[in-house]
Amino acid sequence: MVISLLTYFFLIISLVGIIYLVIGFLITFILHGFSIAQIRNNGIKLSEKQFPHTYHQAKNSSSELDLELPDIYIVQSGGLLNAFATRFFGRHFVVLYSDIVEMIEDNQEKELSFIIAHELVHIKRKHTLYHSLILPALWISFLGKVYSRACEYTCDRIASIMIGDAKASAQALTLLAFGKCLNKKVNQDEFIHTHSQEKVFFMWLNQVTSTHPPIAHRIKEINYLAQHPKLFDLDSNAFQTNEIA
Secondary structure: OHHHHHHHHHHHHHHHHHHHHHHHHHHHHHHHHHHHHHHHHHOEEOOOOOOHHHHHHHHHHHHHOOOOOOEEEEEOOOOOOOEEEEEEOOEEEEEEEHHHHHHHHHOOHHHHHHHHHHHHHHHHOOHHHHHHHOHHHHOOHHHHHHHHHHHHHHHHHHHHHHHOOHHHHHHHHHHHHHHHHHHHHOOHHHHHHHHHHOOOHHHHHHHHOOOOOOHHHHHHHHHHHHHOHHHHOOOOOOOOOOOOO
16 A cells, blocks of 8 residues: 555655656747747848858858858847757757957958857857757756856857967957957956956855856966967967967
């Protein structure tokens, strides 16, 4: 009798868990589908005839990664500076916010190349696929965020190696944090130093529950990679410059 009751109890728990899991996946799928539709309806798709310079930047980076060029869209961002890679029904997309693409006009072409390469590496390393496969773990804040932050570090390193310019890579990250006008005035060494001195509990809590590492940490990692390329099995001349101002 006791065994039967326990059996029914675990069956009920399992069934309820499965139902919640299915509902969660369904809601996530529908919301993601609407998001992709919004991008495709209102964004501009890069091509030979549409922003050809940026298109060829992405195409060259894809070729370097031995990756089929995904659909790349530019969307109006309201001044936000960001980019992301995503996947829907096995199809890959990269989305560039419009202000990011405007960096070409500010002679920050390498910074744009870094950002594009970073997103393409997400696809090459199958991060977008793995995020789908481990979706339940991503609902557990700490577990999913650890994986996500590790992915960001990986993409930063590979993208930095691809463009061969540590300074431009770090500058691209600075731009994402401080905007198109102020990024060139930021003292990165002081920024990293100041951040390292801030040891507050809620800052730590914010870090461990965030999908992305702090910008200061990401710049520091690129700095370390550029200064110690042999530790990563790279040639000493892997970067045009090892100095990150």
